Amino acid sequence: PAQDFSLDSIEEKPWRKPGADLTDYFNYGFTEETWRAYCDRQKRLRYESGNTMPTIERER
Amino acid sequence: PAQDFSLDSIEEKPWRKPGADLTDYFNYGFTEETWRAYCDRQKRLRYESGNTMPTIERER
């Protein structure tokens, strides 16, 4: 899942470039910061409950 | 276009009729169920991102 993409593993961060549209990269109105926070939260949740991914990924 | 948002507001569901092609109505391989799940996910994640969309709140 995309949550496992660490933003830090991406060397150049094209969405930071001037003129870049954040929404081309981040869905749902996330920004780099809020996405990071969300991933951390998810990781913690998954760790605590042993739960994996939400529905959509599975349905495909 | 409130009626375009929620499937439930559409009284007759022509895509359910025999001979109907689901892909005429649903893109990306969505079905009624997965589209519903996708809409819920949109709502949930927009909330999680802290970027709630006023339009959607109203449409529901």
Add this chain to the structure above:
Amino acid sequence: PFLHIDPESKVRPCPWYDRGFCRHGPNCRHRHVRKVLCMNYVAGFCPDGTECKFIHAPFELPQVDELAKNARKAGIICHICGEAGHKSYQCPKNTDLMDTSDSNRRQEEVPE
């Protein structure tokens, strides 16, 4: 008697279908182009951005989405926050509009 659909208008892709669902199905005035969704973007983030070969589907209702896009194309720049895509009276940073609570203000922003 059959539905007359102007073939010209079929050239324009359907913004609702591009979101994922169009209630008009085969009778839609616009063209329904079958595409493949980017599952990374559905998850929330796709590192490929504009280079991605799958679709990053917008979920904003087309009219709102298009309004903003057209405004951006037309080079509309807000003189309050300096950002492109909206006018000052629609600006989230316009304090003149902030006499009510934040949530009320947000609803008022929605164009009819």
